[in-house]
Amino acid sequence: MVTLLNGVPRQPKRFIFVLLDQFTLLSFAGAVDTLRIANRLGGANLYKILYAGEEGDEAKCSSYARIKLHMNFEELNREDTIVICGGIDVQKATTKKLINWLRREARRGVTIAALCTGAYAMGKAGLLDGKRATIHWENQDSFSEEFEEVKLTKSVFVIDGNRMTTAGGTASIDLMLTIVANDHGEELASQIADQQIYTSIRTDQDSQRLSIPTRIGVRHPKLSQVIRMMEQNLEEPISPSILAQEVGMSTRQLERLFRRYLNRSPKRYYMELRLQKARNLLMQTDMSVINVALSCGFASPSHFSKCYRAHYDTTPYRERGAQSTRVKD
Template identity: 75%
Template sequence: MQVATSRAKKETSDGVPTRRFVFLLLDRFTMISFAGAIEPLRLANRMLGKSAYSWRLAGENGRDVSCSNGASFHLDMGLEEIDREDTLLVCGGIDVQKATTKPVLNWLRREARRGVSIGGICTGSYTMAKAGLLDGKKATIHWENQDAFLEEFEEVRLTKSVFVIDGNRMTTAGGTSSLDLMLKIIAQDHGEDLANSVADQLIYSSIRTDQDTQRLSVPTRIGVRHPKLSQVIQIMEANIEDPISPATLADDVGMSTRQLERLFRRYLNRSPKRYYMELRLQKARNLLMQTDMSVINVALACGFASPSHFSKCYRAHYQTTPYRERGSFGKPGATRLSI
């Protein structure tokens, strides 16, 4: 897959094309994702001995911005018009909905209309989607934010990939996934050898592609390598809104209900019903913290027939009610990351 942003750029004094990136740093952006995007460019320049890449840091106030760990960055520019040949990367992080302001959305829409290639780093995908830049496109976002994203942006074809390139739109899943995207771009601009050399400098031994998924496989996550157990859990995860009965789950993998019960007790020390309930409650908690969906709609989205039953189950598991959970995280809809 070719990145559609590899258009002709300005040149250095020795004729080497220079490609410029503009990083839009949203308030409380994630440093590791930003560093994963900018450091490969610096190393590529160093290894080429030429300024093949340049960059500018942009932000709404045009002066300074802080990332999620509290470090501050001095900005090069505000929301001013950029060159059409630039690549604009939106760097998001914690509370991305609050950071996605009207001026930011208007700027992104204007630059998109001018044909600028735009990408989302970490939760920057949310800001792109809010601006309507991912409608009908394939995209990705950090796995912790996927449930909320799917509820709000049905027109986006969300994937679980580490990064996605769809035309002149790019998105990454957060963490170190921005590094994989930039290595892909460097490889297309200057060849696989340079990209591999940059990865070696970073001691990054396994470059991922857009075919790699961001979450670990079920066996790795649960620490158990039993094919039928993994298969049942995958079915559960794919059917949160309309839960499937243990009898049907057992039948789907060629087991009796009693065998399924023993399998879960042996490896996970809980019943299939209990494990399924925990998955549903985990999704409910994500929706409560990351969206402004009503508690009733959260309950329905997680397979609970009534708010009272949902509240009872939630309190038994988390020792608080759904309403208090939402209140403890401040304003509804504030997206938070664990990275």
């Protein structure tokens, strides 16, 4: 049922999707289509959808599709909602012009949301300082390093006042369904989800990554507990003996557990987690190689370089150089 204001249908709520260069199509499409279906099932134009970009008349996503733009960075209405659609190489796409526009619109009280890596642009503009937020799990390490003032979570989406962020992928659907439910009732949101064959609407309490047992394909409570401790202590690694003690096992029992289920030692598994974080930081931040090493629990750059090369068959310095070349291409 369409919400009325003094007996007259409300003006459609405007959503301005800001399409950054190489934005992720899945997150964008999920959000837009949720609002489109809301209009169809609601029997009125509940939402007006507009596409904006920094310049030109179209934007290109990471899968090379191009979307025609309705507008550039113009002054908006206070009741509008900006939705920043991020994707690959969001640092490069976050320009001074974009940051200044976001800050100006934020001062005017406009609600601002971000899909996928779009949270980076919000963070760079200082719009998430002191607020809860989320970003795709692959970008969490680099985001935490750069924006210490932001209370980063692992939720699929976060709403903190008039700031909203999602983890990417289908999380944009969950956020938009929540917005529709708040605006026009849960019944309409459920009908939209049914149209999308979306069987479970997630809330901001749901985590964006699979549980550890599902991820590793093993349901063993003590193994999951140890891996969780490892993931939470990458900067200051815990020794296998202490990990074993924490779950009531001997070091030898812990070794056997990892060998049996993961075909590697606890030390090796821990090292791979640290190196994976290091690779993310090298590819997504401007942190020096020395600082990356320290952030991942390596006391010396030489040891870090040796371990990195053994695992990835290249050095951290070459990895950083290769990433710069890919960005230019």
